[in-house]
Amino acid sequence: MANNLRRIWDADPDAAPKERQSFSDDVVGRFRSGRLVKMGGRETPEALNEWRVTTGDPVVAAKISERMGGTVEEWDTEKEDNLQVLTDAPTVRIIIDPDGVDASFKQFVPGAGLTHHCDGFEYLSPDEDRGTACGCPSLIAERKLAADKQRGPKPSVDITFRLEEATELGRFRFNSGSWKLVEALGPLFAELDNYPGQAVRASLTIENVSYVPQKGPRAGQTISYNKPVVKVFGAYAEAADDLPAAA
Numbered sequence: 134m135a136n137n138l139r140r141i142w143d144a145d146p147d148a149a150p151k152e153r154q155s156f157s158d159d160v161v162g163r164f165r166s167g168r169l170v171k172m173g174g175r176e177t178p179e180a181l182n183e184w185r186v187t188t189g190d191p192v193v194a195a196k197i198s199e200r201m202g203g204t205v206e207e208w209d210t211e212k213e214d215n216l217q218v219l220t221d222a223p224t225v226r227i228i229i230d231p232d233g234v235d236a237s238f239k240q241f242v243p244g245a246g247l248t249h250h251c252d253g254f255e256y257l258s259p260d261e262d263r264g265t266a267c268g269c270p271s272l273i274a275e276r277k278l279a280a281d282k283q284r285g286p287k288p289s290v291d292i293t294f295r296l297e298e299a300t301e302l303g304r305f306r307f308n309s310g311s312w313k314l315v316e317a318l319g320p321l322f323a324e325l326d327n328y329p330g331q332a333v334r335a336s337l338t339i340e341n342v343s344y345v346p347q348k349g350p351r352a353g354q355t356i357s358y359n360k361p362v363v364k365v366f367g368a369y370a371e372a373a374d375d376l377p378a379a380a
């Protein structure tokens with residue numbers, strides 16, 4: 134991972150960027166904040182208020198159902214994680230290993246595939262372009278605007294973690310394209326930097342935000358959306374008594 138990945142997240146300009154390595158793909162399941170539902174023959178994305186967990190391992194699925202609610206069922210996928218649990222839990226306590234949070238920007242163009250893959254400043258791939266300036270705007274708001282017009286890449290944030298109450302299950306992944314999560318990455322990386330080389334206790338939450346705009350085309354209407362939120366509580370090695378109670 135290029136050093137300057139962190140430049141764009143920096144809420145604190147004094148925070149020195151550190152090298153972050155990408156993670157192996159060896160996960161037992163995925164946390165998802167949405168799903169595709171068939172509506173009138175078309176698949177439409179649906180945001181969820183509680184975590185949906187997918188896995189290919191029946192033991193993992195059963196454990197998730199036991200701890201987080203919901204029943205184990207099969208779902209329609211060609212991937213290995215053919216079991217899903219629609220849990221009752223909007224929040225889960227997790228342990229994030231060092232380098233467990235990773236982010237990049239990607240643009241896929243139909244027919245052409247991955248046309249832009251960068252850290253926000255420099256290309257990460259293909260190899261021949263790696264390290265050269267990619268031309269993305271420096272402000273996140275401008276990036277979002279470009280991506281909305283399909284003239285720039287979208288974020289891809291990966292969080293790899295274990296469950297605090299079932300570490301033996303192995304590692305899970307949550308991948309998100311949320312710009313709200315991207316905006317929160319600066320403070321999150323700054324907090325993780327307080328625990329160099331250490332695993333941290335944290336929570337991962339689907340948070341609902343609603344508000345009524347005063348101006349604009351939707352003035353007076355309630356606007357509601359979900360965003361993933363990561364809260365860091367402290368180093369994993371700390372005594373459990375020192376930690377705040379689960380949210």
Ligand SMILES: [Zn+2]
Pocket residue numbers: 238249250251252253254255267268269286
């Ligand atoms: Zn770029």
